[in-house]
Amino acid sequence: MIKNDVITVGLIGLGGMANAHRRMISELEQLQLGALCDVNEELLNTIGNEEGVSEEKRFNDMEALIADPDVDAVISIVPNFLHAKVLELCIHYQKPIMAEKPFTLNFKEAEDLAVLYEKQPIPCMVGFSYRYVPSFRYAKKLIEENAIGAIRHIAVRYLQSFGAPLFEVPYAWRFNKAVTGTGALGDLGAHMIDSARFFVGEFHSVSALMETFIHDRKDPNDGELKKVDVDDYASFQAVLDNHVIGNFLTTRNAVGSGNQHEVTLYGDYGTIHVNCERPDEIDLCVKNEKDETGTRPAFKTEKVPDEYKKQQLQDFADLVTNNQQEGTPTFYDGYQNQKVLERIIQSAESGQSVKVD
Template sequence: MKIGILGFGSMGKAHAYCIQNLPYFFSDSLGASIGAVCTKNIENAKKASNRYNLGFFTDNEDDIIYNDDIDIIDICTPNIYHYQTAKKAILAGKHVYCEKPLAVTYKEAKELSDLAKEHNVKCMIVFNNRFLSPILKAKELIDEGKIGKILSFSIKYLHSSALDTSKNAGWKQDKDICGGGVLFDLGSHALDLIYYLCGKFASVYGKSQIAYPKRKGVDGQEWQTNADEAFYMIATLENGAHGTIEVSKITTGANDDLRFEIHGEKGSIAFDLMELNFLDFYSVDNSDGNYGGTRGYTKIECVNRYPSPGGVFPGIKAPIGWLRGHIGSYHAFLESIVNNTYKSPSFDDGAYVQGVLECAYRSDKEKREVMISEL
């Protein structure tokens, strides 16, 4: 399978790293390699191709999408381009691996998920956190009923990158390129994790924040901030659980701080992306007794304990990092093509999350709780 990568910024590089290193991490590396790369600037495409051995290079995505030697289109461009590119690729019969968020409107995202089914191609959205060992462990514990009926959750995804107003805004802060603000960029991950682990949303109540209404725009000129720098939500799930979601790029001291707690009738779990090798788990089944018995949160070590065919390298006790989620995600996508199986997170999941994002923005605008059924 030959893959064409569109966009070679931070995620283009992350995806290229994953493809080129799959044989180390999985016993079935699935025979994929990079055949082409496209960036907006041809010189950058040439440099990237030479440095990372990416095959032919171009500044025109059509050269890749309509090339018979390319089987898979990997979309790593800014959000506003995802819809058009993915649509062209699906119609050209290519499998598509697309970065989040899937599109910038629910209508576009739904159309893509419908087209993927109609044209019988495999399409996956990159919700890479799902493939981290502590998240897979959390999913296993929840599915096995270890925490019982879920009552509540809280999730935060915090960065500090928008605090420095002396810097130009990045495209992720500009609604005209990102399609939204921090809710799109970080919120898509947070909403997906709650959807994946706890279930579907019934309603959302959202409130956006712009702390710095004036800053330098993408081009360095004085600019009026046009997208949320932080977003706060109260959500109710179809199963009755209630929870809060906070995403922000104006949190002093934050790195890549994705944390959540999920509380059930029989137990609780807590995750922290900056403490990736562990999952905290509390069970009411632990015995009480003198001095508290064995009660209390247990730190489950998740490290590189992936079941076959993963966990091959590095050893099972080795610590993992953020890239391991991307590697697992890429493997799952390629596996779905080779075995002709449906694999989540598909474009259906991408469209679902896009719908919840849209409801959250609607709620902020109309200052009311919005039901997901209003979509």
């Protein structure tokens, strides 16, 4: 039972991404941060003091936080190998959760969770944050209104540069398969998959290529080289609902790219292009009624109407209070996403096209 119409949130994992979630929690009157969990005692106390969280609500053990009767809902920002465990505990204690992507370390974990979830479902949201970029939301509406006709092809790229040799990035958990599952594919590719599902629909088959460019990185603790066993690059083609063809590319070795997640949708009557680095703009190429006969449509950049701005955790608050909004990424979306990731890996390893179902 939620007290006083305010949802008391327990935050598990206080690393970099947790700062964004702390900010989002503070922006919504429906949410209050009431408990924290991290294995780093110094970080736990620093943030606990900043947020005014009492010492008895600062936990080193995530199960203790999840079991706490004063915690109404959980937000989890932990490394990938812990994703399934947090979800399992939340199902056991029947606590609503906002979990980060990728859904699990691998699809076997996702299948095991699905068995538990079907018996004891809970409000579960997965952090596919690009559904909350205004330009992405506006593009979704335009597609629903048939603004560019039937979609024939979607091109999705997610490029970052931090892994390139130029920056001499040391070994970290993101380069360790046992902790992260995959490299660029799970980190960035999971968002590409969700964007395609958000705009177009389900995946039917994939044909993939994955590559590791930097095979060894220096351990910051002892200076020794450690083997990198995850991908720096993944590309794949796919067939989606209504035979829409998809082309996907992600890498963390694209010098010059910051956080470049972009989607281009090609329809019978026009094209839509969005880029998360320009969240309030959309590029449209559609023939205007005022255009002269025979005039070819050209790309124009439009400002996204303010009505398409929405804070991600607003949907989580609505989900927790049994007021689920259309388009909220749920347990099912996380499960399907992990299935597609698994088929991409299978395709890359076999060198063959793989059916998703």
